[in-house]
Amino acid sequence: MAVPRAARTQRRTRIQEEKEERILEAALDVFSVHGFRGSTIDQIAEAARMSKPNLLYYFRTKEAIHRQLIDRVLSTWLEPLQAFDAEGSPESEIRSYIRRKLEMARDFPRESRLFANEVLQGAPHIEDELKGPLKELVDEKAEVIRAWSRAGKIAKCDPYHLIFSIWSTTQHYADFDVQVRAVLGQEQAGEGRFEDAARFLEQLYMDGLRIQST
Amino acid sequence: MAVPRAARTQRRTRIQEEKEERILEAALDVFSVHGFRGSTIDQIAEAARMSKPNLLYYFRTKEAIHRQLIDRVLSTWLEPLQAFDAEGSPESEIRSYIRRKLEMARDFPRESRLFANEVLQGAPHIEDELKGPLKELVDEKAEVIRAWSRAGKIAKCDPYHLIFSIWSTTQHYADFDVQVRAVLGQEQAGEGRFEDAARFLEQLYMDGLRIQST
DNA sequence: GTAAGCTTTTACCAATCGGTCAAATTATCG
DNA sequence: CGATAATTTGACCGATTGGTAAAAGCTTAC
Numbered sequence: 001m002a003v004p005r006a007a008r009t010q011r012r013t014r015i016q017e018e019k020e021e022r023i024l025e026a027a028l029d030v031f032s033v034h035g036f037r038g039s040t041i042d043q044i045a046e047a048a049r050m051s052k053p054n055l056l057y058y059f060r061t062k063e064a065i066h067r068q069l070i071d072r073v074l075s076t077w078l079e080p081l082q083a084f085d086a087e088g089s090p091e092s093e094i095r096s097y098i099r100r101k102l103e104m105a106r107d108f109p110r111e112s113r114l115f116a117n118e119v120l121q122g123a124p125h126i127e128d129e130l131k132g133p134l135k136e137l138v139d140e141k142a143e144v145i146r147a148w149s150r151a152g153k154i155a156k157c158d159p160y161h162l163i164f165s166i167w168s169t170t171q172h173y174a175d176f177d178v179q180v181r182a183v184l185g186q187e188q189a190g191e192g193r194f195e196d197a198a199r200f201l202e203q204l205y206m207d208g209l210r211i212q213s214t
Numbered sequence: 215m216a217v218p219r220a221a222r223t224q225r226r227t228r229i230q231e232e233k234e235e236r237i238l239e240a241a242l243d244v245f246s247v248h249g250f251r252g253s254t255i256d257q258i259a260e261a262a263r264m265s266k267p268n269l270l271y272y273f274r275t276k277e278a279i280h281r282q283l284i285d286r287v288l289s290t291w292l293e294p295l296q297a298f299d300a301e302g303s304p305e306s307e308i309r310s311y312i313r314r315k316l317e318m319a320r321d322f323p324r325e326s327r328l329f330a331n332e333v334l335q336g337a338p339h340i341e342d343e344l345k346g347p348l349k350e351l352v353d354e355k356a357e358v359i360r361a362w363s364r365a366g367k368i369a370k371c372d373p374y375h376l377i378f379s380i381w382s383t384t385q386h387y388a389d390f391d392v393q394v395r396a397v398l399g400q401e402q403a404g405e406g407r408f409e410d411a412a413r414f415l416e417q418l419y420m421d422g423l424r425i426q427s428t
Numbered sequence: 429g430t431a432a433g434c435t436t437t438t439a440c441c442a443a444t445c446g447g448t449c450a451a452a453t454t455a456t457c458g
Numbered sequence: 459c460g461a462t463a464a465t466t467t468g469a470c471c472g473a474t475t476g477g478t479a480a481a482a483g484c485t486t487a488c
Contacts, residue, residue: 033335038251054466120330121247123392130396138397161414165383172382178337182344183352200375208422268436
């Protein structure tokens with residue numbers, strides 16, 4: 001008899017690695033569009049081009065797939081904020097944070113929607129991550145911003161709401177892509193919209209925070 | 215034999231009015247949390263405190279409930295943008311638009327999440343509304359903003375991305391409420407967060423658009 | 429009151445859901 | 459090669475899904 005999951009903790013075959021990758025890739029496709037409850041194992045199995053029992057050989061439950069997906073994507077998702085550096089200048093740090101977040105919205109929209117779906121539906125599976133690692137990271141970076149504020153490098157403002165506003169404006173282009181495209185219309189909805197967004201947002205935050213451009 | 219839906223088009227009894235209201239109210243609760251696919255008729259029926267067949271007597275299908283809910287909520291949802299007045303001053307119009315949108319995020323979070331869920335999942339049920347009425351309204355208001363820009367009343371900026379950014383920042387407080395609360399922590403997550411947000415956003419947009427406060 | 433129509437319920441349906449099982453198949457290693 | 463372990467499959471399970479049929483219960487207008 002096969003002992004797949006016990007074996008996997010010790011060493012993973014090429015096949016295991018390959019199939020798990022395919023499953024997670026397919027699951028990202030499905031979960032990011034329909035959310036956890038709206039997605040079915042059959043959908044994921046079909047997207048991964050394998051039978052349902054075969055998929056369940058690698059992941060015991062639907063939740064197991066979802067959890068691993070979340071875990072894997074979360075760290076990538078926080079990277080831009082991690083990179084936010086107290087030593088840098090407010091201008092370059094905020095500019096590049098906006099750019100990075102917009103690039104992620106452009107290049108990894110599924111990851112963005114995966115989280116958006118999860119949070120929107122009450123974050124039943126990632127509450128701990130939000131209250132733990134995420135809060136700590138934001139607290140830390142908020143302190144950096146507050147220091148800039150006090151030093152007169154940027155306008156006085158609530159650092160938390162500043163971070164929220166950058167999150168929401170940038171992720172908007174991934175999460176609400178359909179709406180953005182619909183409103184912009186065929187002509188303006190090309191890839192150039194990310195450049196336009198970057199230009200607008202950088203200007204908004206530079207002037208809004210009264211940061212002198214160098 | 216009963217002919218409920220035909221009769222309803224002619225005149226609605228007190229009971230019909232009452233029950234349909236209860237169903238839509240319950241459906242808003244359920245759909246706004248789980249999205250269309252993630253919600254079940256049973257859930258809605260239970261929330262509406264009636265049996266499933268009884269619910270299906272008033273709405274033939276799950277989609278019928280969802281559609282009516284969307285239709286009803288959409289106009290309310292667009293009201294703040296409708297109120298955006300070309301004759302007013304940029305300062306008062308943008309200020310009050312932000313306030314109104316934040317008030318809606320605070321007072322009608324379910325409505326916001328209903329749309330967020332729908333759009334996030336590809337807007338399969340409201341594509342027409344987005345490409346039609348919504349786009350037209352935004353086009354119209356974008357022209358107002360562009361005129362202000364040209365007249366030197368506000369900084370030059372892309373009016374579409376300005377509108378997107380106001381949408382995303384304000385709705386963020388409804389759609390990602392769990393995240394906002396988690397990050398702010400127990401102490402700061404009270405109702406005061408909406409006042410803090412309003413203060414931050416008004417400052418950001420006034421300075422970001424170089425609008426002189428009067 | 430009573431008859432007509434409106435509302436509600438009980439019982440049910442086929443399809444789909446997440447997941448299991450044992451057997452068949454394939455890969456790996458000596 | 460042969461044996462052992464890893465992988466894949468088809469058949470199946472009970473629960474839940476969206477939805478129906480028909481009869482019972484209730485309102486309302488005459």
